[in-house]
Amino acid sequence: MIRSEIxxxxxxxLRDQLVVCNIGLPSQELHMIDDQPTNFYMLxxxxxxxxxxxxxxxxxxxxxxxxxxxxxxxxxxxTLPTIANNVADNYILLIIxxxxxxxxxxxxxxxxxxxxxxxxxxxxxxxxxxxxxxxxTGKVVQAAIDxxxxxxxxxxxxxxxxxxxxxxxxxxxxxxxxxxxxxx
Amino acid sequence: MRKTGAFxxxxxxxxxxxxxxxxDVSFITTVPCKQLAGVIDEVEAREEIxxxxxxxxxxxxxxxxxxxxxxxxxxxIMQNTAIxxxxxxxxxxxxxxxxxxxxxxxxxxxxxxxxxxQVEMAVHTKALLNQxxxxxxxxxxxxxxxELDAILKYTFMCNKPVAILTDASFWGGYGDQ
Numbered sequence: 560m561i562r563s564e565i566x567x568x569x570x571x572x573l574r575d576q577l578v579v580c581n582i583g584l585p586s587q588e589l590h591m592i593d594d595q596p597t598n599f600y601m602l603x604x605x606x607x608x609x610x611x612x613x614x615x616x617x618x619x620x621x622x623x624x625x626x627x628x629x630x631x632x633x634x635x636x637x638t639l640p641t642i643a644n645n646v647a648d649n650y651i652l653l654i655i656x657x658x659x660x661x662x663x664x665x666x667x668x669x670x671x672x673x674x675x676x677x678x679x680x681x682x683x684x685x686x687x688x689x690x691x692x693x694x695x696t697g698k699v700v701q702a703a704i705d706x707x708x709x710x711x712x713x714x715x716x717x718x719x720x721x722x723x724x725x726x727x728x729x730x731x732x733x734x735x736x737x738x739x740x741x742x743x
Numbered sequence: 744m745r746k747t748g749a750f751x752x753x754x755x756x757x758x759x760x761x762x763x764x765x766x767d768v769s770f771i772t773t774v775p776c777k778q779l780a781g782v783i784d785e786v787e788a789r790e791e792i793x794x795x796x797x798x799x800x801x802x803x804x805x806x807x808x809x810x811x812x813x814x815x816x817x818x819x820i821m822q823n824t825a826i827x828x829x830x831x832x833x834x835x836x837x838x839x840x841x842x843x844x845x846x847x848x849x850x851x852x853x854x855x856x857x858x859x860x861q862v863e864m865a866v867h868t869k870a871l872l873n874q875x876x877x878x879x880x881x882x883x884x885x886x887x888x889x890e891l892d893a894i895l896k897y898t899f900m901c902n903k904p905v906a907i908l909t910d911a912s913f914w915g916g917y918g919d920q
Contacts, residue, residue, distance in 0.1 A: 599812065603831070603839060604801075604805070607832065610803075610808075614795075614808060614810040618770060618810040638805075641798060734840040741813060
């Protein structure tokens with residue numbers, strides 16, 4: 560199973576939640592599969608999905624799911640101690656770990672080699688870290704929502720991409736639409 | 744003299760944080776600098792403010808972007824060396840999505856600076872902010888802080904990142920150094 564297949568499978572679960580989606584193909588895939596006003600698409604700034612999601616979760620009470628990749632978490636590894644030490648029980652970080660930089664040509668990441676992000680997250684102090692296989696992602700995400708406990712999910716999947724268009728929506732439109740959904 | 748300097752720093756820190764609170768800034772991320780220690784202590788002490796230290800300034804700007812979209816007014820407190828770290832984030836997140844972000848910045852490497860390396864980023868600081876079209880204010884004397892209230896109102900009016908550079912003279916020097 561590749562990332563776009565995971566997103567397609569969990570889209571019905573994501574639809575009712577606030578979602579911050581990682582730069583590049585993940586945002587393009589989610590946008591194509593199930594565009595919702597409750598989705599915030601990152602058009603740039605690799606690495607900050609988890610941070611934007613945490614800030615959002617700390618600022619308001621609705622559940623926030625930040626979708627990140629192994630490469631992006633490695634880019635902003637300092638995010639994990641910040642998450643661990645600022646617990647927001649309405650926050651779920653879903654790391655889709657395909658062991659590669661998918662948007663740039665599937666170059667391998669260190670998470671695809673010796674580094675295990677679930678162990679890094681636990682060592683940083685994150686208390687609920689769940690590792691799952693791609694096929695279990697929907698079930699694990701739903702359980703995390705229901706638990707009302709901050710949860711870090713590392714979903715292991717195969718690398719691979721589908722062909723799809725870039726997002727042409729204006730960033731201010733994406734942001735304004737999202738803020739209206741957050742406040743509603 | 745040193746006592747006077749310390750009292751001055753405490754009262755300036757209190758005034759700065761009073762202005763943040765008066766402008767409904769309730770989410771502040773910080774990356775420490777010796778010059779900013781007093782203001783960071785004051786942020787931490789205030790019940791009205793959620794203080795979240797960041798490990799790196801671009802991470803902090805991500806936190807602020809999320810908090811803003813969640814309905815809070817954010818701010819970041821950091822050193823000017825962070826401009827080198829955050830150019831991409833300022834351009835592709837804060838500016839691209841048009842979000843407000845007051846940046847209270849210690850302007851290291853200016854007059855009375857004891858550490859030579861700080862000068863190397865100081866000489867680029869205003870040029871980089873200018874290149875990014877970031878409105879920039881420079882606090883050199885204590886009375887310059889009288890404008891902070893207006894600067895914060897301006898920031899949340901125009902939805903832009905705005906830089907407030909605060910140099911060593913503003914903070915009362917470096918004590919014995």
